[in-house]
Amino acid sequence: MSKTEALAKIMLGPVLLLQGLYTRRVTPKLPEAEGEREGVAGSGEVLRLLILGDSAAAGVGALTQTDALSGQLVSRLARDHQVMWKLWARSGLDSQSLLELLEQKTAESFDVVLLSIGVNDVTSTLTVDQWIARQQQLLATLCGTFGVRQVVISPLPPMHLFPALPQPLRWYLGNRAKRFNAHLAKLAGSEDHCTLLTIRLAPVAGSMARDGFHPGPLIYSAWADDAAIAIARRFRNTASGKL
Known part of the structure; x- marks a missing residue:
C-alpha cells in the first residue's frame, strides 16, 4: 500500500466507507447485454477467441452483445478470420471468483483471450501485491489449462473520471486503479x-452507460478496435500464421 493510500484510509476512512455504501445503493443496477455468448463468424484461418471477465466483458451498458465488447470485437476479427468465439463473463466477478469460474470449466484450447478484470478488486481491500499474484495465477491457468497463446489484457479504466463516484471516493479509487x-x-x-x-x-459525453460506471457502446467500440489491432499485430508477426 502506498503512503498516500494509507494516509487516505486513516484520514478519510469513514467518509470513503459511507460514500461506497451510498454509491452502491443509488447506482442503477444495469443488466448484462442480451444475446449469444458463443458462435462462429467470418471465414478464413480459424481463430479461437475467448472473452473473459467481469461486468464490462459481459456487456453491461449495452443492450445486446452485438453492441458490447464481444460482438464488436468478433465483427472486426471476422473480416480476416473464421472466429470461433466464447464469452465467459459475469457481473460482480473479481480476480479470485474468476479463477474459481475457470476451475469449473471443461478444459479446451483458445488461441487468444481478451481479459477484463480488476474493478471489483480495486473497490475491495485487496493490496496491489495480492492482486498481481492473482493475475499471475490467471495467466498460468489460461496458458496451462486452456493452452492460450496470447492473452490480451485490458487495463483498469480511469476510475477517477467515473461520474457515478463522488469525491473523495472517486479520487481514492482512481489512485488505486492507477x-x-x-x-x-x-x-x-x-x-x-x-x-x-x-x-x-x-x-466523454454520451459514451458511458446511464449508471455512470460502465462503458456504453462507443467505449466498447474503441476497446474492440484496440484489441483487434493487438491481435492482428501478433498474427502478422508469426510466420506460420499461428499465435
Missing part, C-alpha cells in the same frame, strides 16, 4: 504471451 495498472504493465511486459492494451478509455 497503481494497479502500473504493476500490471510490469507484469505484462515480463511475459512474451501477454499484450497490455494501451487505449485510455476515458469517458
Whole structure:
C-alpha cells in the first residue's frame, strides 16, 4: 500500500466507507447485454477467441452483445478470420471468483483471450501485491489449462473520471486503479504471451452507460478496435500464421 493510500484510509476512512455504501445503493443496477455468448463468424484461418471477465466483458451498458465488447470485437476479427468465439463473463466477478469460474470449466484450447478484470478488486481491500499474484495465477491457468497463446489484457479504466463516484471516493479509487495498472504493465511486459492494451478509455459525453460506471457502446467500440489491432499485430508477426 502506498503512503498516500494509507494516509487516505486513516484520514478519510469513514467518509470513503459511507460514500461506497451510498454509491452502491443509488447506482442503477444495469443488466448484462442480451444475446449469444458463443458462435462462429467470418471465414478464413480459424481463430479461437475467448472473452473473459467481469461486468464490462459481459456487456453491461449495452443492450445486446452485438453492441458490447464481444460482438464488436468478433465483427472486426471476422473480416480476416473464421472466429470461433466464447464469452465467459459475469457481473460482480473479481480476480479470485474468476479463477474459481475457470476451475469449473471443461478444459479446451483458445488461441487468444481478451481479459477484463480488476474493478471489483480495486473497490475491495485487496493490496496491489495480492492482486498481481492473482493475475499471475490467471495467466498460468489460461496458458496451462486452456493452452492460450496470447492473452490480451485490458487495463483498469480511469476510475477517477467515473461520474457515478463522488469525491473523495472517486479520487481514492482512481489512485488505486492507477497503481494497479502500473504493476500490471510490469507484469505484462515480463511475459512474451501477454499484450497490455494501451487505449485510455476515458469517458466523454454520451459514451458511458446511464449508471455512470460502465462503458456504453462507443467505449466498447474503441476497446474492440484496440484489441483487434493487438491481435492482428501478433498474427502478422508469426510466420506460420499461428499465435
